[in-house]
Amino acid sequence: MNQTPARHRNGLLPALAVTVALAAVMAYGSYRWELRDSPEPDQLISGTLSLINYTDESVYSSVRNSKYPNPGQGASYDVGPRAGGGGVMCCVPIPARWRPGIKMNVSYRFGNWEKGREVLEVVELPVYPDGVGHLYLIFHSEYEFELLSTSYEPGHPRWPGRKVEPTVDWLE
Structure with a gap:
């Protein structure tokens, strides 16, 4: 053995x-x-903001972080009718990693509205489809908008926002 x-x-x-x-x-x-x-779940980055306006009126808006670290930090922006995306405003603090419940304060008014009229909405930032990126506020009408964070611009095949085809009157 x-x-x-x-x-x-x-x-x-x-x-x-x-x-x-x-x-x-x-x-x-x-x-x-x-x-x-x-990044830690609540680590903030200083996001930039672009405004895209698909309406026939100019719009003034502001986007502010509703919670971290100081409520009210954000950026304001105005753009003419059927315009936008040509510049960026700094800085809107947003978490580096998405999680449910990220709230942003969006206020806006259109140029044809009577003086003093303004809309304020608290909106939840949707999932970052490609990681944290640039903030876009996109107006489709006076009462319908998107707020999203993405690394892609409108027109890119991976743009996560609503696809909008230009119309002939935009070119005139």
Whole structure:
């Protein structure tokens, strides 16, 4: 009967335990490294804002973070009819990682409205489809708008906003 000498048998278990422990430490260290390099859920970035106006009236708007770190931080922007996207305003703080419940205050008024009339809505920022990016406020009518964060511009195949085809009267 071939028996393993005691010195080999006794050394195998500790060697196996050390190997498993090292593998666990390496895996945990790698996991911790990944967590450290990714943003914390409430870490803010200073987002820029572009306004796109598909209506026939000029619009003035502002977008403000409703919670972090100081409510009211944001940017204001105005643009003429059927215009926008030509510039950016800084800075609207938004979380670097999306999570449910990110609220933004959007206020706006159109040029044809009587003085003092303004709409204020608290809206939830939708999922960042491609990670945190540039903020876009897009007006489709006086009462319908989109607010989204994306790395893509309108017209790009991966643009997450509503697709709007230009009409002939836009070109005149």
